[in-house]
Amino acid sequence: MNVQLHDCFGKREAVLNSTLSLVGKQGFHGTPMSQIAKNAGVAAGTIYHYFPSKGALISELYVYVKDQLAKAIIKGDDPSKSYKERFFAVMVSQYRFYIENPDSMNFLEQYVTSPYAQEYANCDSQLFVEKVITFFKYGIENAYFKNIDPRLLAPTIRGTLVAAANFQLSQHMLFSDEDINEVISIIWDGIKRQ
Amino acid sequence: MNVQLHDCFGKREAVLNSTLSLVGKQGFHGTPMSQIAKNAGVAAGTIYHYFPSKGALISELYVYVKDQLAKAIIKGDDPSKSYKERFFAVMVSQYRFYIENPDSMNFLEQYVTSPYAQEYANCDSQLFVEKVITFFKYGIENAYFKNIDPRLLAPTIRGTLVAAANFQLSQHMLFSDEDINEVISIIWDGIKRQ
DNA sequence: TTGTACCGAATGAACGTTCAATTACATGAT
DNA sequence: ATCATGTAATTGAACGTTCATTCGGTACAA
Numbered sequence: 467m468n469v470q471l472h473d474c475f476g477k478r479e480a481v482l483n484s485t486l487s488l489v490g491k492q493g494f495h496g497t498p499m500s501q502i503a504k505n506a507g508v509a510a511g512t513i514y515h516y517f518p519s520k521g522a523l524i525s526e527l528y529v530y531v532k533d534q535l536a537k538a539i540i541k542g543d544d545p546s547k548s549y550k551e552r553f554f555a556v557m558v559s560q561y562r563f564y565i566e567n568p569d570s571m572n573f574l575e576q577y578v579t580s581p582y583a584q585e586y587a588n589c590d591s592q593l594f595v596e597k598v599i600t601f602f603k604y605g606i607e608n609a610y611f612k613n614i615d616p617r618l619l620a621p622t623i624r625g626t627l628v629a630a631a632n633f634q635l636s637q638h639m640l641f642s643d644e645d646i647n648e649v650i651s652i653i654w655d656g657i658k659r660q
Numbered sequence: 661m662n663v664q665l666h667d668c669f670g671k672r673e674a675v676l677n678s679t680l681s682l683v684g685k686q687g688f689h690g691t692p693m694s695q696i697a698k699n700a701g702v703a704a705g706t707i708y709h710y711f712p713s714k715g716a717l718i719s720e721l722y723v724y725v726k727d728q729l730a731k732a733i734i735k736g737d738d739p740s741k742s743y744k745e746r747f748f749a750v751m752v753s754q755y756r757f758y759i760e761n762p763d764s765m766n767f768l769e770q771y772v773t774s775p776y777a778q779e780y781a782n783c784d785s786q787l788f789v790e791k792v793i794t795f796f797k798y799g800i801e802n803a804y805f806k807n808i809d810p811r812l813l814a815p816t817i818r819g820t821l822v823a824a825a826n827f828q829l830s831q832h833m834l835f836s837d838e839d840i841n842e843v844i845s846i847i848w849d850g851i852k853r854q
Numbered sequence: 855t856t857g858t859a860c861c862g863a864a865t866g867a868a869c870g871t872t873c874a875a876t877t878a879c880a881t882g883a884t
Numbered sequence: 885a886t887c888a889t890g891t892a893a894t895t896g897a898a899c900g901t902t903c904a905t906t907c908g909g910t911a912c913a914a
Contacts, residue, residue: 477859492775495688495689495690498902499903503862508860509860509861510904511861511862511863511907512861512862515859515860519904519905520903520904520905576774579770580687581685612842615827618823618827618843620823621823621827625815625818625820628815628819630812632815633809648806651850652806653850655854656845656849656851689869692870693871697896703894703896705895708870708872709893
């Protein structure tokens with residue numbers, strides 16, 4: 467009896483995580499299926515037992531990663547606090563997620579700028595849309611923010627956080643809580659109703 | 661005698677522009693050299709007369725596009741105006757460039773999030789660094805901006821402008837000058853010294 | 855026996871790159 | 885003007901490799 471079979475994460479998740487770590491470093495097309503398989507400890511054919519094609523694997527991974535991001539964001543949210551405090555907490559959670567999961571960040575960044583994003587445009591994490599987008603919509607409707615289309619708000623925020631996280635990671639430096647707050651202030655000061 | 665030969669731009673630029681328009685839509689690896697050649701009206705082998713490899717072609721294109729962006733930005737700058745006015749003018753120029761050259765925007769976005777960017781990290785447009793980066797450094801040193809590392813400032817600004825340009829392009833809508841000013845205000849309010 | 859999970863060699867298409875051959879053109883001699 | 889010569893530009897078929905995907909087979913559980 468093979469121990470691998472009792473791996474509590476299963477081969478499906480092994481493939482997803484293998485893809486995430488390789489694509490994050492090498493890009494979609496720099497990452498062959500054979501390498502994904504080897505890195506996951508499965509045979510090439512096994513991938514096709516779980517995913518119909520490479521494209522489908524990538525777009526399923528997108529939802530998978532976005533789900534994890536949504537969970538990380540929600541975990542830090544306390545609805546009893548003020549909206550501004552909640553906003554800062556949500557941003558800190560997102561920033562932390564990027565720092566702790568640079569492969570996830572790189573993957574998401576590559577995905578949204580790639581042709582995959584258009585091809586599978588209707589696929590997104592339900593959790594993310596329901597919880598996170600709703601949170602920002604609330605901020606707009608209740609006049610905490612300038613009157614910006616939320617579809618514009620989301621990539622703007624992501625852009626700044628990703629820029630900061632990339633900067634921290636590439637410089638191998640540690641941002642203090644104060645530094646992180648300063649970055650989030652850039653976002654907040656930019657979008658809050660003046 | 662072939663009329664093509666008298667194309668005042670020459671085949672080298674034809675290859676660059678062909679690559680730009682195809683990679684902007686299909687991504688690096690979705691764009692084979694054969695297609696670049698056909699689209700440029702040259703033979704496959706001709707590309708290798710001007711560029712040693714596909715990777716070198718891509719990274720030369722990056723400098724080429726960044727140069728054009730720098731020129732577009734500089735053209736709208738009037739050093740006799742106030743710094744805030746200059747900042748808004750520079751941002752409007754950059755925004756207009758993205759709207760008028762969506763392929764260039766898509767290409768730049770893909771490039772910075774791709775492994776090419778690391779491989780050819782030392783290559784950038786001299787014009788861009790000298791003129792544009794210098795302009796922002798001046799803003800920081802003279803306390804118009806919060807005290808942010810310029811390496812953090814540049815991607816933050818780009819992120820917001822690209823998000824807005826993408827939004828306008830994908831919705832096939834026209835932003836009024838007022839709308840554009842509002843987007844730039846998000847940036848300005850975020851980074852200006854309060 | 856039937857079905858599910860898994861394997862990995864085989865397949866065929868697609869790709870980046872090369873190269874021998876051809877053309878275009880500038881230069882200088884006649 | 886005409887021709888000879890050398891160099892640069894251009895071609896596209898051919899090459900070798902790599903890749904996503906397929907498929908016949910094994911192992912085990914129900």
